[in-house]
Amino acid sequence: MARFIDPDSSRTLIDKVADRWKQDCLVDSGSILWGDRPVWTEPNLRDFQSRFLENPMIGTELDFSGKIEVQLEEAPDDVRWLAVELLIVYFLFARRLIEGPAKRELLFRVAGPLDLTEAPAWEEIAETMNYGIGNPGVGYNIHRDRQIGYLLDFTLRFKAIEAREDREALLNDPWRLRDFADDAAEGIQVREMRHVLLHLLRPDEFERMSSQTHKQNIVRAFEGDLFGDEPGPEDLDERILRIREKLVALGAQPNAHQGILDFYHPPLHQIWDSSSSRSEGTSDLDLLEYKKQMVLYGPPGTGKTHRTRELASSLIRQAALRKWGAGEFFASQDRVERETKGRIHWLQLHAAYSYEDFVRGLRLNANGGTEYVDGFLPLLVSEIEKEPVETRLPTVLVLDEINRADLSRLFGEAFSLLENRDKPLTLPGQDDEGNSTTLSLPADLYVIGTMNLIDQSVEEIDFALRRRFFWRPAGFDPTSIVAVNESRWPEQAPSKYGWDRAVGDMELLAERASLLNEAIERSPHLGSQYVIGHTYFFDASFFAGHSLEGVKQLTGGVFWQKSGNPKTSIEDLWEFSVRPLLEQYLAGIDADSARSEIDSLRDVFLRGTAT
Known part of the structure; x- marks a missing residue:
């Protein structure tokens, strides 16, 4: 069965609400919140469809909640209740990406003049909103209109099945239900919600994946x-x-x-x-396996090192599973760990690192003469080739911060080996007997580079290098700010203050970090290559926890007061993590302009508005 039960979640609550939606709202036309009240009727669905899909309000500055408030103006009460319950279904799956307070806030906004607390099932739904099944990804949150649009289309097509027993029969057949889910109306994008709905409706057959x-x-x-x-x-x-x-x-x-x-x-x-x-x-692993060389590039703090380690690990583990067989693989997890760590080689590049260090160069010998000595790459290849190709696992060479070295000069003539691995290349120099040394790259040697955009842009890389690698951007990910700080919270904060006391401000922190980066992208002094990576906000739980030591009663949030003014904890995060980086970025302009720019960005981050 695919019904995973996370110990930190409450799958029972989620499944109970999902089952009620399936029976009371899909098979019948009742309500999640009100039971028998006729909310999920075809006329109500059509009314909401005309307001939501036929009036998408594209091009406005309103966010999703602002748009739907306008779209629901003068809507009948039951249509507004339907909108609330569509969002409840949308929220059931999402965990960490959208936390409970944010879910409930949006439900209240959409309810508008209606009193959610009067609904018989509201307390149960409010509690369920604290949990989720999985992280559906940023697209699930950014493209809410598309997810709701798919859910609406699915429901309307389902309601078109006239006989109740036929609707029940469809829900009871997972593979017919899958085909039905794939048969979306023209213009409806089949995105994450397709996978989410199938898991909610048939959790024992469909994985908790979006x-x-x-x-x-x-x-x-x-x-x-x-x-x-x-x-x-x-x-x-x-x-x-x-x-x-x-x-x-x-x-x-x-x-x-x-x-x-x-x-x-x-x-x-x-x-x-x-x-x-x-x-x-195409996945990153597909890209790497096909090309054998790829570069992860982006601003500092965007998780390139972590992503590289995960990618290399997956490559090696898959090969171990393939070569050893499933039985031996799962019975030998200690060996898997050793093999994985031992086959990832990190090379930190810098301006002084040369062709002679990497490929081959003249060195003084013990007799006072000179001789050609192999560099890092031939020595690595030699180690790889000591093992039989039939049994060995892949090796991954990580070239960390390739922007700090000239890769074309670093590889020299060996550069061609990246795409012609079956053609040995003659290296400079000969041995005492006049024999030349050759080098070829094994097919199971993979190269991953990391690159910071503040030092060099992709456009500055020469075309010969660019075409030999796949280039994968690593960007700012606000969702990880909440997730990582949640995992760190128990160790950083006093035990009397649970994560529920922090999550609201952590979500606001992620929003403010996004606003800050939007301002940086617009700045005439900075630009997109200078956005602040999400890892710079991972210490937020430390500053919040430190500020809570000895506090008997918390007023406001962990970062902001009820008035919206920043507390010392968030000011410290700015002062010790974010501001120094911005000062470094702006070191090349005059002091007054730099100071003014930093003050403006500080107001965006701490107060949500620029001065």
Whole structure:
């Protein structure tokens, strides 16, 4: 079964609400909040459709909540209740990306003049909003209109099935339901909500995933090793269910919660590249395996190092699963860890690092003469080739901060080996017997570079280098600010102040960080390459926790007072983490202009508005 139960969540509450929606609202036409009240009727759905989909308000400066408030002006009460309940369904899956206070706030805004607290099921729904099943990705939050649009289309098509027993029969058949979910109306984008709905309605057959790419990664990582050439289903979800059943039979759940295997937990998630941020399209692991060279680039603090480590680990673990077989792989997790760590080689580049260091160069010998000595790359290749190619696992060479070295000069003539790995290259110099040294790169040597945009832009890289690598941007991710600080909160804050006391301000912190970066992108002195990476905000829990030491009663939030004025905790985060970076970025302009720019950005971050 795919019904994963997170110990920090409340799956029982979520499933109860989902089952009520399925029975009372889809099969029947009642209400999540009001029971038998006719809210999910076809006329109400059509009314909301005309307001929401046929009046998208594209081009306005309003956010999602602002638009839907306008769209619902003068709407009948039951249509407004329908809008609230559509959002309840939308929120059921999301965890960490959208926290409970933010969910409830939006529900109250959409309810408008209606009193949510009068609804018989409101207290239960309000509690359920504190939980979720998984992180559906940034696109789920940014494109709320598309997710709700898909949910609305799904429901209208479902309501078009006249006989009640036919609607029930469809819900009871997971694969017919899947086909129905895929048959969206023209113009409706089948995005994350398709996967979310299938899991809510049939959690034992469909994984708690909102990403098509994640599902493809899982099939690619496991199917061939588990089943070989054995014929199987073509559908992605059926293939994953088949993989799950096989893994359970092999006992591949040593670290699973509640005895339930989960693809987002060890020992599985490191194999299939679960940290990929893309919900659709080609995964990072696919790119690396195909090209064998890729560069992760972006501003400082955007998680390039962490992403590189995860990507390299997934590559090696997949190869181990493939070569050892599932039984040995899952029984040898200590060996997997050793092999993974030992086959990732980090090379920190800098301006003084040269071709002679990396490939080959003249060095003084013990006799006072000179001789050619192999550099880092040939020595690494020599170590790799000591193992038989049939049994060895891939090696990953990480070139950290490639912007600090001239890669074309660093590789020299060996540059061509990146795309012609089967053609040995003759290196400079000969041995005492007049023999030349050759170098070729093994097919199982992969290269990942990291690059900070503040030192050099991608456009400045020469075309010969650019075409030999895939280039993957690593951007600012506000959702990780909340997630990482939540994981750190128990160790940083006094035990009397639980995460529920901090989450509201942490969400506001993520919003303010986003506003700050938008202002940086617009700044004539800075620009997009200078945005502040999300990792610079990961110490927020430390500053908040430190400020709470000895505090008997908290007034306001952990960062902002009720009035909206900043507290010392958030000012310290600015002063010790963000401001020094901005001062470094602005060191090249006159002092008055730099000071004015920093003051303006400070107001954006701490107060939400520029002076």
